[in-house]
Amino acid sequence: MTPKTSSSPPVLTIAGSDCSGGAGIQADLKTFCAYKCYGASVITALTAQNTIAVADVFATPPQFIEKQVGMVLSDIDIKAIKTGMLFDAENTRAVVRSIEKHYSSSPSTKPPIICDPVCVSTSGHTLLHSDALDVLINELFPLATLITPNKSEAELLLSQRGFPMKINALEDMISAASRMILIFASHAVLVKGGHITATIEDVNRLAKANSQVRVLRHGLLGENMEILLASGEGRPDIDFNPELVVDVLQERGGETTLFVRPRVESTSTHGTGCTLSAAIACALAHGGTLVDAIDSATVYTHLGIETAEPIGQGHGPLNHLHSISKVLIPKPTRFNPYPFTKFLINSTAPTWKAYVEHDFVKQLGKGSLPRSAFLHFIIQDYHYLKYYARAYGLLAAKSSAFTEIDAATRTVLNILSEINTHKAFCHSFGVTQEELDSTPETTATTAYGAYLIDTGLQGDSTKLLMALLACLLGYGEVGLWLKKEATKEDSWVVYEGNSYKQWMDDYSGVGYQQAVWLGLGVIEARASGDPPSVLRLEEWKNVWERCTLLEKGFWDSAMANA
């Protein structure tokens, strides 16, 4: 099998199915999505359960577990495996056998394996037969990078090996973890503290007593955050001094790490253990260290509980989707290379059409546009181009890279050279330089020009680019449309002999069109490089549509003054 690089590394869960979606492979697959991992899932047992109770469990035949594992591993380059509920001794053995079988010929390709030793459901339902404990300990743990027991699982596992102990405090968790790393063969043990109360004093005392204990705090204030602390005083919606949950990691090398976070009082805890081990597997698949992976996973799971919405009538599921948001503009593809520009045009289609198929344009194409209207237009366009050049100057001033300064400045120079062509063009229509300069700006011109400058001063360079786009694209569109219509049989466009032929040629010509393509590229790169939020996309759309309307107003004014 050729290893394939992927931005979504494949992760496999081997666990039970929770039809209500909060735990088991369902929680795992949701977590994989949130971590942008590709999820595969081998089902060891079906459960009929909901947020209140487990009604029944139906075990997968062991041979069928082996078949599933075999099909997945022989085809997909799995970067991490987690195991959850395995149900009984036979099924646990099937899992061990199928993993060992696949990696026996190349042990170095075995990915990290996180073993969540699921024994009993929150509601008290047995999820692992007692005869499976020894198989778990003797056969699966030796394959595991990490095992993640909670309080009662750790007690059960230790007792099974003749070390009964009660885990009631943080110190007990640390002893349990040290003991487990001695007697179990996994590389590391994470004893989860969800059922144990701890305070910041407990953590500080422990850290002080043992300098080898590393403490990672989350959702808690650190040094030099007095300002945040003070802001919370007397506010019931803020709690900077919560009870804590601490998970204890013991690694084979001797390192102990405490993962500390606030305790959330919540009933949305169904599937917490599944979610945590799935998240650890994902973070490892993305290439993190074990400590970083657990750190990320505890934060992810904590936020899942804290942001959960009520679902069901018992212990509801976590919110697995708190850290993802929908992308509003899709990535450019072969069939849709300009998704952002297409979005702008589509979402303002009537305005855009009113601009690019303006009566001014149609009459220009027919050659029937009154000369006075055209003269009005080109004189006002002369004034407008001064704003337009200044706006690109402002864009240069707002740029942060030399390439951007270069592009904006070249555009200013292009506009200045266009001005010379424009003057010559005006001259051919009998408009003198003096007339150009002495004709006052219309309101339509001032509105549009000043809006460009205002937008540039008010927002960032991307917003200014949005404002500059309507003019750039619209004239390109009009030029191409007229030219295309002109080539049709019995066309309404009069090309040869049209007094405005030169104007049509200019905007459909390769020089102008190349400027359009450059502009398209820049705007698409902005939209995909810094994907807009709902708010910013709306703002960009508004600026675009406003300029489209101002363009229309510009031609309205020309027609009204014909």
Next chain:
Amino acid sequence: MTPKTSSSPPVLTIAGSDCSGGAGIQADLKTFCAYKCYGASVITALTAQNTIAVADVFATPPQFIEKQVGMVLSDIDIKAIKTGMLFDAENTRAVVRSIEKHYSSSPSTKPPIICDPVCVSTSGHTLLHSDALDVLINELFPLATLITPNKSEAELLLSQRGFPMKINALEDMISAASRMILIFASHAVLVKGGHITATIEDVNRLAKANSQVRVLRHGLLGENMEILLASGEGRPDIDFNPELVVDVLQERGGETTLFVRPRVESTSTHGTGCTLSAAIACALAHGGTLVDAIDSATVYTHLGIETAEPIGQGHGPLNHLHSISKVLIPKPTRFNPYPFTKFLINSTAPTWKAYVEHDFVKQLGKGSLPRSAFLHFIIQDYHYLKYYARAYGLLAAKSSAFTEIDAATRTVLNILSEINTHKAFCHSFGVTQEELDSTPETTATTAYGAYLIDTGLQGDSTKLLMALLACLLGYGEVGLWLKKEATKEDSWVVYEGNSYKQWMDDYSGVGYQQAVWLGLGVIEARASGDPPSVLRLEEWKNVWERCTLLEKGFWDSAMANA
């Protein structure tokens, strides 16, 4: 059961499990995540398969299907259901029975049901026994809002009812869809066109011949997009004239809708049908109309194929995660009400510490700060405050709401009144107005002040707020820290009798702190209202850290001039 409103509506899939993760309930759950729906899943059969073949199928006992459906529906307020592979007659009956049982007492609460009549896998494996066809048609279809057969499923279903036909062209699809709506009892039929070739001419011909046929195009250029079309000429990475895929929707009311998109040549099509029907269910659960839901789902599925990365060695899965991105800054919570500010401080901790625990600050707290250093500082601070006031003036000019203009302007007035206190303060240290005005700015002052103005001119108002934050937060932090240290036993801070007592009081006082809390609120609202991309977050962090360094430089300069 109390109906609960949710921003993540619960959706249920009843289907088979694909351990390799590309199809079945796995594809469904991934799709639910991408649509921000809560996913539940009843498993009708396990498969051992991968991207190459289906090795084996293991059916869930019918009673256990009923149990699963019962547990889910009795607890969770499901907003849409989709069914996929049902395997055999018994299991199909079990699905029908359990749905009917739950909704019999309140039929009006029955959510939309999308039935994907999965019969045969892409690789040719039978996924529905032939004796199940009649159950599907007679018992499940009458419950369905929509059925979604592909070419071969449509042929099979029609043949089962004595209407054999071959579906080879778009016209055949339309006849098949009309025929099916007549003989089957579902509300609507979507005949999927993935296996049928169509061109834009076919679509136009059909739309012309029948004015009642509605056409929805995606990934295709529309009207007034000549500029986009022209940009693609001669570019092999752009294809504006692709072969098409058309899905045909026939509704019971008589409406026909064609969903048209480009055909993607790809082997990443494993699970396409599952994904499409799951996406339709999600869009309906969110409250869309049937046509909008199918429109959204076809686009989602199309992009899933077009953006897929290679996984496995056969027909790989779609990319289900193309339209989601990771949120970089979590939502504010009770334990972490200022996630963005905490991120800024944490990610620049050494710089922040070098600023707020500067030697200047420590000596000031001890009362050992040389008077000359403090005088240098307050004179330069006088100059700095002019920039600072101007920067808030600029912020007012860049604001888009009256409330924002108000907040910025009040801050300017606060700074101006602070200037008067500052002058009196300077006076108490023997510094005259003349000396204040005649002392030149240091490079440190100009660098910091001019950087504020430059940032304000260069970026948007949020970027300017980032620049203003280091000063606002830092002085608040220093004030609170010194005050807190002063209250400790044997404190190093000398409070009473310290010549700089007034300065400590000012910045730890409630007046200044309230300004800090207001600022914190504004900045957090910006970060969560317009969640930053990787690029913007980096930019914001850089501005913040730059100002933190400039603050440090300000105090370095005071110490150097002591």
